[in-house]
Amino acid sequence: MLLGLSLVLYEFRTGFIQNSLGVGGHVAILICGTAFSVWGLKEIISSHWPRFAGRGYHFRLPIEGGMYIIIMIVLFIGSLIGRSNPLMLVFSLMVGPFILNGWYTFTMLRSLYVRREIPKRIMAGETFTASIVLENRKTWPTAWLMNVSDSVVHASGYLSPEVLFVNVPPRQERRGHYQLRLKKRGKYQLGPVDVTTRFPLGLVERGVILSVQDELLVYPRTGHLKPDWRRYLQQSIELVSHVRPQTGPFNDDLYRIREYRPGDDPRMIHWRTSARMSELVVCDYKESRDRDLILIVDPWVSPKASDEESDDAERALRFATTVCMDHLRNSRESSLRVTLFGKKSVHWQGGTGDQHLETLLDALALFEITNKSLDDSLFADCDTNGRGRVLLITTRPEQVSKLTAGPDLRTSQVQVVGASLQSISMMYLDDVIT
């Protein structure tokens, strides 16, 4: 822009070109200067205020282009100082491809459309594939070497996965894929997409930003519950007084029916089925020790949280997710209630089985960690009527234990599990994402 303005001002002030080359030269230099100025101004505006930049075209000079320009400038000045037309010719033969490179990249970027195909939800740490479809709606030319750079934005960072489309012929589309593995739970905003190219000579890079927006929900990563967790759970069951459901003989649940084996109790034979199948079939019972579970998650961090505290809070959520999934998949009769204690507390009540698991995982993915102080509302949902157990996963076990140690019967049955690595490592193996 400055170059253009200088040219125009110099010519207006001195009339140098007009004197040298006449009115034609004067007009040509004014047109060139004005064009340079306007173009420069447009680039400045589009870089600082992208919303004014129309469809989002942008320009970048790669290092090769910079070197190329330096060589051109040297040759141009050399030709003027040395009065050398051959050198001026070499300069011109360098300028031509440079300008054409800029124009061709711009032409290729016109009428390009992008769409993205991704799963709606994934688990943190899982690698998944996103498909990008690039459509060239022009009648001419082929779009060559289009680098589609996607943006994946999360509250705590971002990623820029890329796909290179070697060529997309006119009125056709091509599909490309990139793989992504996201570490953090939460909502990710995908888009906009930046399509750039340097073809054919690589001297100028032009791009266009296309608004292709999508959302992706990433669930907390689940870990593995160790045998100690089972033992811990058994102990807790023994501690809790409960009423067994009268759902089968011997107070156990029907597990399966199977063929009779020698040694089976004859009383276990299911005669009706045996008659139907013409062989002896016995009912197999399994003692059910699954009980309703109330899970309270308190992933608290102090106002000036350290990384360690944040890790503990996230671990609490991962552990809670693992426990929830384990419970809903393995406990057929018992229900699950979850309270997430945070900025905006979440209360989730599912039935038996994992049919409502998605809503719980959505809540866990979007849950915002709190730094608010402890109060009774933490235990508002912990009344089990003696039918289940209450598990509280917290990052502040000492403070919570003081509350549960009180005379309140409601809180006395709450089992508190600390979320620190030390407290939890015996029961839970965190699947760390590398």
Added chain:
Amino acid sequence: MLQVLQISTTILVSFAGIIFASAEGAPLGAVSVLVALFSLFFIDWQKDFYVTTFVASILGFCAFIAAGIEFFNGEIESRLLSGGHLIVYLTWIFLVQKKENRHFWWLFALGMLQVAVSAVLTNALWYGAALVGYTFLACWTLSVFQLYRATNDHIASALLTNQPRLIVGSTRKGLSRDVDHNLLNFRFFSTTSFVYVLSFGMAMLFFLFTPRVWIGQYSIYGDSPVSGKALTGFTEEVRLGDMGEILENNATVATVELYHHQTGIRFTEREMLDYFGSEPLFRGSTQEIYELGNWSHFSQTNLPMTNYSETAKIRQQIELEPIGIRTLFGFGNIVALSTQSEQSINQQPYSKVFSRRGGRDSRSVFTYEVLSNPGKVDLEAALERLSWSVQQKWEFREYLNRLSRPRRSLSRISELSRNITRNSTTQSEIASQIEAYLRDSGEFSYSLKLDIQDASIDPVEDFLINRKQGHCEYFASAMALMLRGNGIPARLVTGFKGGVQNKDTLTLQQLHAHSWVEAYIDDHWQTFDPTPGERNDSVSSLEGPRSMYVNMKQGFLNYWNAGINMSPTQQKEMIYKPVEGVVSKVGTTLKEVFDGNLTSVKQYFEFLKSPRQWVSWQGGVFVFLVLLFVSGLVWSLKKISRLLMRNWKRQLKQQRTYQQVEFYNRFRKIMHTQGYSQKPAETAQEFVTASLKTLQTKFVEVDLEHWPEELVQKFYQVRFGNQPLSEQDAEQIQARLTKMESALLETK
């Protein structure tokens, strides 16, 4: 694809080396071909050997030292060559390394620089052709490089990589290519070719229109200022080598007719031949100051030409073509010059150089008259010198002193000159001896080749001692400097020798350009022409009828010379003024058309009626403009029709959705005032049913209990059943709506 890139780069580097070697006239640049081939076979393909970065750095350091020694030990041209040699050394160093992306890019840049240095060393036609080929090859190589780099980078970096700053995850880049497609297919080749052709066109426009606003007064070959403007063979500056291409050019420079001045009768063919002889010398400019291959003119006061027409016997009427110079030419013992043009004619007293001054530089022919008498060249001027004032005589003596002083740096020329003329006693004998040595001894031959053998010494020394072949500029320069070596004042004269005589008219062409020597001996300027007779044979061979190939070559040569020798004045005349003229003419025509005057338009139609004009450049421009106009028209029509169609569809949609169901819109507005708005997913029926749950009592009060349902049915009929409302129905609905509105407002 890597192999194609390697081969393309090898060819590109080799081509650049050959161009540089040809321009320099030395084999150093051509060695790049061997190094490039060695690199291709043994480093790129066999991978037997390569130079490490450390060794390459040492080699680079050595290259800088070698080039530095060459730079500080040589003269200006040698310094330039040292830069070129450094580029060649660096090219070799990059070639022998294991190649990564940056090496390919550096080889491209260094190749381009070699070609640029070559541009300074030569301006021959072959260079232009080589430049066209090189730029195509460069475009192709860069395109292949870009394709290779983009795809290769993606494959190389397509691993799951953690990005430290971006802690939210990791990515694997993707690459989309048609698996059954060869990347370097016809589509790629055609795209590259297309880009090249357009680039070339753009480059030519840039070359023609870039203002030749030369910075300062410096020549690329010297650090001394030059005072001239145009770079042609006849200006106030001569650079050895410039005239090479001009000597192959048969473009007309001037036509000469002779008249008896007293009677005005035209010379017959015989009289003309008698007066001119076989090889007339048309004197133009003189060059007095010599430095490192450059001759320049001694600056003198310009005096207005006075008319001595009474004393002159012969009148040479010369029509000078617009070749962008102000110098005027004349033959023989010139008395005076005159012209009927608005421009005046000046003369320089000591050099007797005539030039035109004032007025506008015209693209038309300049006609002037040279009045002369029979006799030797300096006869009239010698008489004039006798009448000079003391100051003029003193200045002239100083002028001569300057022309007789040999330069110290040219001691080898002076020594050679003295050796040749050691047996001669008079200045006249010395001059003849030197002329004979150069012209007749057989040691020197005439050639248009301009190769330099030893760039570290002066070009004339190189000519006299090493090369011993050249064209007239070299012979004349050598003689002038040799005369000065003997203390004889001498100057170089540029002009024309010979011409094509057609009956009583003599035509001078560019190929008749010539240089010779004037030496001041015995108080007279005497003319010496040391160029061997082969020059005349060469010129004669060019004058005759030619084959189509030669004509074509000549055509290219003319364009090449016009471009390569273009001065600011010529650019103004050849490029800017015609464009200005065309624009002005178009403007005038348009103005006339607007004023109702169709004369110009008729002229254009007349022009179109002539088939001869169809294949002229005007025809080409016309076709181009018509095609441009038609394409623009088609494009605009498509855009406009698309816009109109979109607009029409929008209006249609609006009509369907709003105008035809105006009554329903009014109903919705009334309901909106009561806080009931139709949701986007709600049908009209659902909306009415939902709102009636609470407003039913109000409707009952005003006796409109079931009317909303009826309204919805009417709406459906109009909106989807394509059954417009009757006038009676419309009035009834409007009345009920008003009733409903007032009832609800009262409630509110």
